[in-house]
Amino acid sequence: MLCIDRYKMRGMTSTTTRGRPRGFDRDAALDQAIRLFWRKGYEATSVRDLSEELSLRQPSLYNAFGGKHALFEEAVGVYDRRYGGFIDAALDEEPTAPQAIRRILAEAPARYTREGLPRGCLVAAGDQGTDDERIRTTLSRLREQKTDDIRRKIETDMTAGRLAGSIDAAGQAGYVMAVLSGLVQRARDGAPRRELEQIAGVASVVLP
Amino acid sequence: MLCIDRYKMRGMTSTTTRGRPRGFDRDAALDQAIRLFWRKGYEATSVRDLSEELSLRQPSLYNAFGGKHALFEEAVGVYDRRYGGFIDAALDEEPTAPQAIRRILAEAPARYTREGLPRGCLVAAGDQGTDDERIRTTLSRLREQKTDDIRRKIETDMTAGRLAGSIDAAGQAGYVMAVLSGLVQRARDGAPRRELEQIAGVASVVLP
DNA sequence: TCCTTTTTGTATCGATCGCTATTTAATAGG
DNA sequence: CCTATTAAATAGCGATCGATACAAAAAGGA
Structure with missing residues (x-):
């Protein structure tokens, strides 16, 4: 069989690789x-x-x-990029932080229980049970990035006057991530999607 | 050294065990x-x-x-019994479900970041990263028990008229456990206690 | 056709996994 | 004392871990 990435661009000319394909x-x-x-x-x-x-x-x-x-x-x-992008999409596409977070919590139950795909989230749970510090750091940083993205979305609304300045943006962002983490755990425990939707529904009541 | 449980009660008389202590x-x-x-x-x-x-x-x-x-x-x-009993204590000692749940969420951040003890919770995270079905089942059942305990506490309030009959008791209980699970994850990620307290504070706003 | 390069299949490597067979040591009962 | 019973210490079991040495196979370039 022929390998797809067998033909690479080098400079301005395409070349073929030698050796067995x-x-x-x-x-x-x-x-x-x-x-x-x-x-x-x-x-x-x-x-x-x-x-x-x-x-x-x-x-x-x-x-x-x-x-x-x-x-x-x-x-x-x-x-x-391929499976975990629903958080970034919501933050990008929704005009306000509350709308984005509501959408994240609304979509998460389906995301974590998709037919034909594993339950939960690789970034949220892939390092569970390992001592390897590199693995833990890699995923921990990714989770921290998502938390920061949510926090910035909230802060943008606050500086724009759409949200009260008294809101704890970091706390709210951490809360959303903690709920998602809990949903992932329940999904991996085998909880039905309906239960995740109930939990996400209750969690959404907090939001401004 | 002498073993403590070396002297056992058999029937009504105390006996000593033979063999090397x-x-x-x-x-x-x-x-x-x-x-x-x-x-x-x-x-x-x-x-x-x-x-x-x-x-x-x-x-x-x-x-x-x-x-x-x-x-x-x-x-x-x-x-x-020795380390994880704060949920049972709150459910037993607090008169109403909202009070019990508020206390659980208020105590969890300190519980999951105690000095001189590991972070998080053995029951919530001890089976992470294992394929062993017996281990998963043991801890999964314990988590399910806690969830049911919370749900029953809520339902008791509902039948007594202290809470509206429209409340989703199972959803609320699952929500509390999901938040606790998220707090455990954050604690094991190394998050400072202050951050867990912020998250728990936001999570408590939902409660009736 | 050769030579070089890359992939493939076979057959492991040393380390670690949970666990245990075997012998020696230490106690109680007789 | 002797015997029975239990625990401790040494040493090693088969299985699996992540990773590789080596040689045959399949391609391009000369």
Whole structure:
């Protein structure tokens, strides 16, 4: 089989790579790795699990992705853009912070219980049960970024006079992220979507 | 050293056990095991970690506790009574559900960031990152029990007329547990107690 | 056609996992 | 004393962990 990224641009001319062509679709394999890490977490996913799920021998996996840790980092990056973007979308598209947060809480239950995809969120739960400090830091930073995004959205409304200046923007943002984290936990516990929707409904009552 | 539980009651007469006496304090060792499981979770805690932390050789550990799984189950049971009882206490001691829930949310930030103890909650996070279905089920059931306790407290208020009959008791209870779960996650991420208090403060606004 | 380069499949590596067989030490009952 | 019983200490079990050495296979460039 022909590899997709076999033809690369170097400078202004396209060149072909030498050597035996890759026998599998790297992007498709990465997507399967994303789902496995998403479902089981970093620590509970073994290289042999990945090798079996992606139908790759271990040397091919290491040759294509570098190793378990490098594969996870790459998987998280693609996940965030491909599957985890509903928070960014809400913050970008909704005109006010309350509307954006309401939309986030309204969409989260469905997002965390999608048919044919693992439950919960790789960024929120992928580092559970691991001692690896690099993994924890990577995901912790991503979560912190989302929290900051929400806080800034609230602060924008406050400076524009749409929200009272007395509001605790950081507290509100942390609250939203904590509720999402709780929803992820419940989803991974096997709670039905209906229950997540009830919880999100109650959580939305707080909002200004 | 002399073992504490070496003298057992059999029928109405006290008897002594034969054989070499145990050379360590079983209860103290169990408490150290609780703290290690609490800090690292079931999967990330190896039997060698336990052996080192409790200053026991592995055969002594297996002889006294049966194995990693049995030790964890026993640790969870003691943890729930020794460290995790603030939810039950609030539900028992406060006269109404809103008061109990407010107290739970008010106490949780300190509970999850106690000096000299691991962050978070063993019951809420101890099964993170494990495939072992027995472990997941044990902790999942405990969490479900707490949720039911809160729900019943709310329903008691409703039937007594202290709360409106239109309230979604299960949703409210699930909401409280989801917020606690989120607080645990933040605590284990290293968030300062002040941040947890802000989040809990926002979360309390929902309550009737 | 050769040579170089890259991927593939086989067959491991050393480390660590949970666990235990075996022997020695320490107590009580007789 | 001797025997029975229990615990401690040494050493190692088979399985799995992440990662690789090595050689055969498949492509392009000369």
